[in-house]
Amino acid sequence: MRYLFRTEFDEWVSLYEKQEAETLQRASEIKHLTEESRTEMQVKMEAMRTWFAEVRSVLDNKQKHEDLPYTLTMVENKLSTLKAEVNGILSRPPPAPKKEEEKKDEAAAGEQPQPAEGEQPAEGQQPAGDAPTSAGADEEMKE
Secondary structure, three states: OHHHHHHHHHHHHHHHHHHHHHHHHHHHHOOOOOHHHHHHHHHHHHHHHHHHHHHHHHHHHOOOOOOOOOOHHHHHHHHHHHHHHHHHHHOOOOOOOOHHHHHHHHHHHOOOOOOOOOOOOOOOOOOOOOOOOHHHHHHHHHO
16 A cells, blocks of 8 residues: 555656646636636645645655555545535636626616606607507507
C-alpha cells in the first residue's frame, strides 16, 4: 500500500494539474461568471494545491517503510469533491438582471396614459374594461 501510494501520487497530482488548467480555460470562456464565483473557485483550487503540498511534505519526511496518513482513496475522493464543487460554480446560471433595470423597462413599455375616471380615452384607445367584440368590429368595418 505504501509503495502504491508513493508511486501513484505524482500521477494524481499531474491529473489534478491538467484538470485545473482545463477548468481555468473553461472559466475564462464563461462571460457571465461573476468575480465572486471566480474567486471562490480559485480559493478551492488553492486549497487543493496546499493539500497536495502537505501530502508531498509528509512523503518526503517519512521513511519508505513507515505508514502514511494518506491513501489513494483519500486523494481520489478529494479530487472528485473539488471537481463537483467547481463544476457547480461553473454551471451557475447567469445572474438575473437588476430590478432597477426591470422596473425601467416595464415603465417604458407600460407608459400609455390611462384616462382618469370620467374622461374620454384618447383616439385609438379603448375605454378600460370595454374590449371590442367581434360583432362590433365587423359593424365598424362595414361603415
